[in-house]
Amino acid sequence: MPPDSSQSDLFGAPQGAAGPDARVEAGAEEGAEFFPEGTPIAVLTTQPLDRLLDYRAPAGGCWIGAFLEVPLGPRAVLGVVWGPGTGSFDRARLRPASRVLEAAPLRAEMREFLGRAADYTLTPMPAMLRLASRAPDLGAPPAARRVYRLGEGTPPRMTEAREKVLAVLEEYGGLAFQLSELAQMAGTGTSVVKGLVKAGAVLEEEAPRDMPFPRLDPSAAPKALTESQQAGADRLRAAVAARRYSTTLLRGVTGSGKTEVYLEAVAECLAQGRQALVLLPEIALTGEFVGRVEARFGARPAEWHSGVTQTERRRTWHMVAAGGAELVVGARSALFLPYRDLGLIVVDEEHDTSYKQEEGVLYNARDMAVLRASIAGAQVVLASATPSLESWVNAEAGKYARIDLTDRFGPAVLPRMEALDLRGEDMPAGRWVSEPLARAVEGRLARGEQSLLFLNRRGYAPVTICRACGHQIGCDTCDARMVEHRFLKRLMCHQCGETKPIPAACPACEVEGKLAPVGPGVERLAEEATARFPRARVAVLSSDLFGSARALKAEIAAIAAGAADIVIGTQLVAKGHNFPKLTLVGVIDADLGLQGSDLRAAERTFQLMRQVAGRAGRAEAPGTALLQTFQPEHPVIRAILTGDEEGFWAAEAAERRAAGVPPFGRMAGIVLSSPDVQEVFDLGNALARRDGPLRRIGAQVFGPAPAPIARVRGRHRVRLLVKAERSAPLQAALAEWVAQVKRPANLRLAIDIDPQSFL
Ligand SMILES: Nc1ncnc2c1ncn2[C@@H]1O[C@H](COP(=O)(O)OP(=O)(O)OP(=O)(O)O)[C@@H](O)[C@H]1O
Numbered sequence: 022m023p024p025d026s027s028q029s030d031l032f033g034a035p036q037g038a039a040g041p042d043a044r045v046e047a048g049a050e051e052g053a054e055f056f057p058e059g060t061p062i063a064v065l066t067t068q069p070l071d072r073l074l075d076y077r078a079p080a081g082g083c084w085i086g087a088f089l090e091v092p093l094g095p096r097a098v099l100g101v102v103w104g105p106g107t108g109s110f111d112r113a114r115l116r117p118a119s120r121v122l123e124a125a126p127l128r129a130e131m132r133e134f135l136g137r138a139a140d141y142t143l144t145p146m147p148a149m150l151r152l153a154s155r156a157p158d159l160g161a162p163p164a165a166r167r168v169y170r171l172g173e174g175t176p177p178r179m180t181e182a183r184e185k186v187l188a189v190l191e192e193y194g195g196l197a198f199q200l201s202e203l204a205q206m207a208g209t210g211t212s213v214v215k216g217l218v219k220a221g222a223v224l225e226e227e228a229p230r231d232m233p234f235p236r237l238d239p240s241a242a243p244k245a246l247t248e249s250q251q252a253g254a255d256r257l258r259a260a261v262a263a264r265r266y267s268t269t270l271l272r273g274v275t276g277s278g279k280t281e282v283y284l285e286a287v288a289e290c291l292a293q294g295r296q297a298l299v300l301l302p303e304i305a306l307t308g309e310f311v312g313r314v315e316a317r318f319g320a321r322p323a324e325w326h327s328g329v330t331q332t333e334r335r336r337t338w339h340m341v342a343a344g345g346a347e348l349v350v351g352a353r354s355a356l357f358l359p360y361r362d363l364g365l366i367v368v369d370e371e372h373d374t375s376y377k378q379e380e381g382v383l384y385n386a387r388d389m390a391v392l393r394a395s396i397a398g399a400q401v402v403l404a405s406a407t408p409s410l411e412s413w414v415n416a417e418a419g420k421y422a423r424i425d426l427t428d429r430f431g432p433a434v435l436p437r438m439e440a441l442d443l444r445g446e447d448m449p450a451g452r453w454v455s456e457p458l459a460r461a462v463e464g465r466l467a468r469g470e471q472s473l474l475f476l477n478r479r480g481y482a483p484v485t486i487c488r489a490c491g492h493q494i495g496c497d498t499c500d501a502r503m504v505e506h507r508f509l510k511r512l513m514c515h516q517c518g519e520t521k522p523i524p525a526a527c528p529a530c531e532v533e534g535k536l537a538p539v540g541p542g543v544e545r546l547a548e549e550a551t552a553r554f555p556r557a558r559v560a561v562l563s564s565d566l567f568g569s570a571r572a573l574k575a576e577i578a579a580i581a582a583g584a585a586d587i588v589i590g591t592q593l594v595a596k597g598h599n600f601p602k603l604t605l606v607g608v609i610d611a612d613l614g615l616q617g618s619d620l621r622a623a624e625r626t627f628q629l630m631r632q633v634a635g636r637a638g639r640a641e642a643p644g645t646a647l648l649q650t651f652q653p654e655h656p657v658i659r660a661i662l663t664g665d666e667e668g669f670w671a672a673e674a675a676e677r678r679a680a681g682v683p684p685f686g687r688m689a690g691i692v693l694s695s696p697d698v699q700e701v702f703d704l705g706n707a708l709a710r711r712d713g714p715l716r717r718i719g720a721q722v723f724g725p726a727p728a729p730i731a732r733v734r735g736r737h738r739v740r741l742l743v744k745a746e747r748s749a750p751l752q753a754a755l756a757e758w759v760a761q762v763k764r765p766a767n768l769r770l771a772i773d774i775d776p777q778s779f780l
């Protein structure tokens with residue numbers, strides 16, 4: 022019963038469960054428990070302990086859910102009042118909590134969410150609390166403080182350090198920074214900033230901390246919707262107005278106006294006086310989205326992602342809790358903000374793999390959104406042109422409502438899709454753009470339209486091989502090949518990020534001048550395009566080429582405005598961008614994702630190809646997508662070309678059902694890692710032998726086997742896979758199972774419920 026197959030029944034609240042009461046008094050919710058000074062309280066801290074700690078309520082007493090500072094040994098640590106004292110500690114010796122922090126207490130809804138998310142993902146509670154308290158300077162009082170922003174003046178003397186500070190300020194537009202934050206981001210000392218203040222190039226202001234965000238006006242500037250958009254919007258509005266939990270899959274072809282439709286749900290939520298959250302899979306998409314919110318509601322929303330300053334993050338966290346932020350646009354971690362009254366969560370591009378957090382707490386934001394909404398009595402909208410199979414199955418089963426938008430907005434039509442059979446093409450070495458694709462690009466150049474060449478491979482070449490001895494250059498600490506990045510003039514390991522210069526001689530045979538790149542990455546493709554279309558302006562969009570999220574957003578805006586003729590991109594460009602002048606999408610290697618044994622290989626390829634093709638022809642001029650492939654008869658390629666989505670999903674669902682894999686069965690991945698290869702195998706074997714707790718629920722364990730990437734950062738990795746029936750109580754069995762073995766100190770064990778990646 023993975024949440025991605027059946028979130029609603031797993032996570033309790035059936036569709037229609039009532040939400041919590043929204044009234045708030047004195048920072049605590051209605052009916053909240055109060056602990057007078059000196060009463061024993063149980064505190065959840067962010068420290069890696071497996072239990073609650075007892076303290077006495079501090080001076081002035083505290084509400085349940087209140088953030089506290091408590092003494093722990095010689096230190097003061099962050100904690101939250103979780104309930105009355107557990108009594109597990111001698112009452113006479115209880116220490117008092119130091120103080121209550123100036124942050125709104127965590128509400129019952131949020132505490133329940135953290136607890137259930139912890140149970141589901143088998144994450145210790147302290148780690149969940151860390152996710153929920155990621156506001157810089159959480160406990161500092163809301164006093165005025167000094168902030169720094171870009172001024173008008175130019176300093177009489179420019180130094181390298183001064184330039185760095187100004188560059189950071191410019192990059193973040195009008196945003197305010199704190200002194201140390203600005204100096205740190207610029208890599209300079211604070212005196213440089215002060216010098217710029219004297220020169221008038223930087224403004225120093227007293228600003229009240231954590232101001233509420235400007236009000237959004239739900240009826241500011243609604244767009245006239247088409248009939249089918251209106252019908253969808255009406256249904257979403259009704260669902261939001263019901264103020265009860267339910268989930269709707271909003272499935273609309275690329276360019277159909279899904280965003281316009283769910284913005285109506287946001288409008289209804291604002292009109293209800295409740296808060297809305299829109300999750301986007303990629304920070305680079307927030308720029309365009311925030312602009313659309315401003316156009317529709319007359320002001321900008323709060324943002325929560327790695328591209329906002331610490332000052333803004335703090336403000337968002339506190340204003341979300343106080344009700345001073347009506348709409349949050351953010352990355353998956355925005356789900357763990359302390360909303361005062363959450364009425365709507367939109368998960369845009371819900372199929373996107375980046376919703377799965379693959380490090381630290383392993384959770385799928387799409388599934389956690391459903392969990393959170395079911396507790397808060399909120400509506401969930403899952404929007405996608407190519408939904409995940411999980412969501413499609415849930416809609417088929419009637420667990421989710423479903424709205425379909427089948428046509429593009431306005432005169433735009435869906436792109437024509439065609440395969441370019443590479444078996445018949447004579448491709449010279451070092452060339453990846455076939456003749457027919459090149460001719461199509463020429464046609465666009467002649468008409469002043471844009472082309473996109475899509476290749477899901479970063480860097481210049483995936484492999485560097487020695488032509489004298491056949492040696493391939495690998496990473497020193499990972500079992501992975503180093504990828505040449507020519508812009509950086511270095512080789513890079515995509516596992517650990519380590520780089521090294523490209524050697525002149527082969528490290529194995531020491532012959533010089535024989536190292537050669539093999540295969541294409543986007544940088545090499547750009548080289549080919551520049552040579553082939555010398556007059557075209559070529560832009561490369563790949564996540565590693567931009568120093569910051571802002572720089573990437575700026576480049577995307579420039580491309581949308583027509584600043585490039587040929588765009589070369591990785592999967593970054595497939596996600597929801599609007600490039601009105603783009604009429605041709607050329608997929609360099611449509612077969613790339615079909616290799617490998619990943620359970621979701623077919624689904625992912627289907628989604629990615631349909632999404633990337635969907636970038637073409639979004640305005641008046643019709644679009645074409647050309648897919649270079651060696652296997653045009655492959656069922657997945659055929660489904661992509663015909664666009665028979667329902668047929669594809671039905672076939673894919675049937676296959677997974679037969680194999681008993683998600684969403685029809687449950688899986689958990691276990692990754693053991695250690696610098697000591699023997700230790701990981703020993704522990705893996707011990708787990709495999711002692712599978713009693715799993716067998717009792719009818720689950721099977723496979724492995725241990727070396728992970729496909731068997732070593733990362735010097736740690737050897739071994740995987741086990743557990744498969745169970747949908748209804749099996751998997752988490753409890755897993756917890757019991759792994760508790761049987763003793764872990765050597767240096768061995769890490771990570772449990773991934775509903776794994777998306779099998780590396
Ligand atoms: N009713 C409308 N009135 C005016 N413009 C609209 C309307 N509906 C859609 N559009 C415009 O059509 C374009 C595509 O809409 P939108 O971005 O909402 O589509 P989408 O379904 O979210 O696309 P994708 O899945 O490809 O990201 C946008 O530029 C949007 O402003």
Ligand SMILES: [Zn+2]
Nearest residue numbers: 496499514517
């Ligand atoms: Zn490495």
